Amino acid sequence: MVVNEGSESEGIARLTLRGVVIGLVTPGIATVVTFPVAPASPEISIAFFMLAVVIAAVAGGLWGGLIAGILASTIRPLVVESPQLTFRFDTVEDVATGVVFLSVALVVGLLVGQASEDRARALRREREARFLGTLSSTLHTREIPDRVLDEFAEVLMEPFALSKVEIEATLDGTNVRAVAKSDGNVVGGPRVSVKLLAGETSIGTLVAERPAGSRPFSRDDQLLLEAATRQATAALDRARLDARARNAQLDAETNQLRAAMFSSVTHDLRTPLASIKAGVTSLLDVNVRHDPTQERELLTTILEETDRLNRLVGNLLDLARIRAGALTPNRQPAAMDEIVEIVLARMRPRLAGHTVTTEFPTTLPDVSVDPVQLDQVLTNLLENAGRHAPVGTEIHVSVRWMHDAVQVRIADEGPGIPLEERDRVFDAFYRGSSTPDTPGSGLGLAIAQAVVVAHGGRIWIDDAAQRGCVVAFEIPREEPQP
């Protein structure tokens, strides 16, 4: 839809072919109609000629009316007075009717012209309003400032019959540029530029161009383009503020998360220390006599808590090394199925409550990995599976060779991980929302990810066939090129 069809040149006093034809035809008809009766009743002929002038002015505009008026004034005496068709224009009556005809033509022509121009303007306004309305709703649904400008440039093309729109703006110190172009147009046509105003200050410029040879930009075009640009600037501003608000919210969430992880680590470190200290001070207390069962119980607690503390410190140290960038794999050729077997052998007691099944290919090419680090990855993943999946369920470990990489999948029958948490579980200190009470530092997956990435691979949570969780990772055969 083209909003503005160059209607400005369609003024009241415009001489059109249609007007001329109507101006010529209507007095002719009046002549033919009144010819037989005119000499007998000149009043009827005046009435008919008047009607012709009015019709010409209504249908043909001002010029149509005037032509008809002049013709009517000159023809009327020819048909009214005998002998007919003899030219004369000498009586006061002739002059008077002529003046009246022309006055009527002028008045009616002007009125009709005004009315039709009003109607045309109203129609245009309506179209402009509809265009701006659509524009506004389109632009306000865009959330990213850059997208607002792209969309805006695109949206202007058709209504303004443009070949190219170029917008350049500075937003919060960064330059944003949007260009829309239609193919196959000769450049160098009429151009117009509009400023993007935020309040009083200009934040950028819009340049619109039409194909070479098309009509120039009218004042209406310019005005409409300015109105549209104001809309776009408003939408842009809103998107910018929204983006800022979103960032602020994200920052707040990150801070909250950091605070949560800090308190979680503090808690995790203090808890075993508290148990150990309580146990030891109790055993050292000379005023208390523990029976052997109590003593054993206290000592068992101390041992368990020491192990727990050791695991946590180990994880924290790993994480610190990852953060310090000191996690360089000490690579050597190794077979992934062997590493899996070693880990499973070592973890047998801890996974005793689960049925562990394995699936290895008959032949598996070597990959260049750090066996100790990969051991750590598998240990962490299997520990998670053992911790989250109920006792008595199956833990399935499979190793596959795909696309020149070795892929390991560990599937458990635990509660699984909701889709929206699948990326975040790899964040350090993140603990799944569904299992807040399960012991664990929230570091296992973060460490596993860091190791896998250091090997040029990737790790992800996959869809489980039935229920539970599938953690998969992939290590490419070749070392990544630095």
Next chain:
Amino acid sequence: MNRVLVVDDEPQIRRALRTSLEAHGYEVQAVGTGEEAVIGAAETAPELMLLDLGLPDLDGTEVIRRVRGFTDLPIIVLSVREAQHDKVAALDAGADDYVTKPFAMEELLARARAAMRRAQPGEPPAPSMRYGSLEVDLGRRLVTLDGDALRLTPTEYLLLEAFVTNPGKLLTHQWLLRKVWGQGYGTETTYLRTYVRALRKKLADDAQAPQLIVTEPGVGYRWIAEGSGGEA
């Protein structure tokens, strides 16, 4: 009474080890530096050295090298999990075993006993050893499983021989490669893995629940089966 030389720069560890070891009937000498360790090993002729790798003066590996210059006494390295390289270097320098800190006392004592037993001159190993249903006759170069003779390649046999003649000892990749393939070898861990895998398969040892050969990732292998003298 067995004399143990404890080398650790942390007084708390020295005290804990001294107390525990003395409670188990060992005579303990505890020192805090590498120099003292070398001197102690020479002068008091202990039967076991427990050596922490992180010493203030000498590197633990250097202590092992110097001590190995004059004695074959068993050395068990105490190290933290992170120091994987140091561990391998210490073993290649001549340490007998390692225990990761923090350790359980019973594990340390078990390793200590095993190391001291291996070091005892005692009687030469029986020509034929039985490990459950597996019998290894070094004299006749015959290996049988459930009474059936196993066909081992020469390399597999040499590897098995290296294992059964060093029971309980942590054998590094380098040590095994030099022992089985020859002095020019030391980094070809792929060969070693392939042969260990083949040997395990022939000996019917389940890698997920090993009864004979245990893999120490990144370090080496250990023959864990307790043998009994077979029919001579």
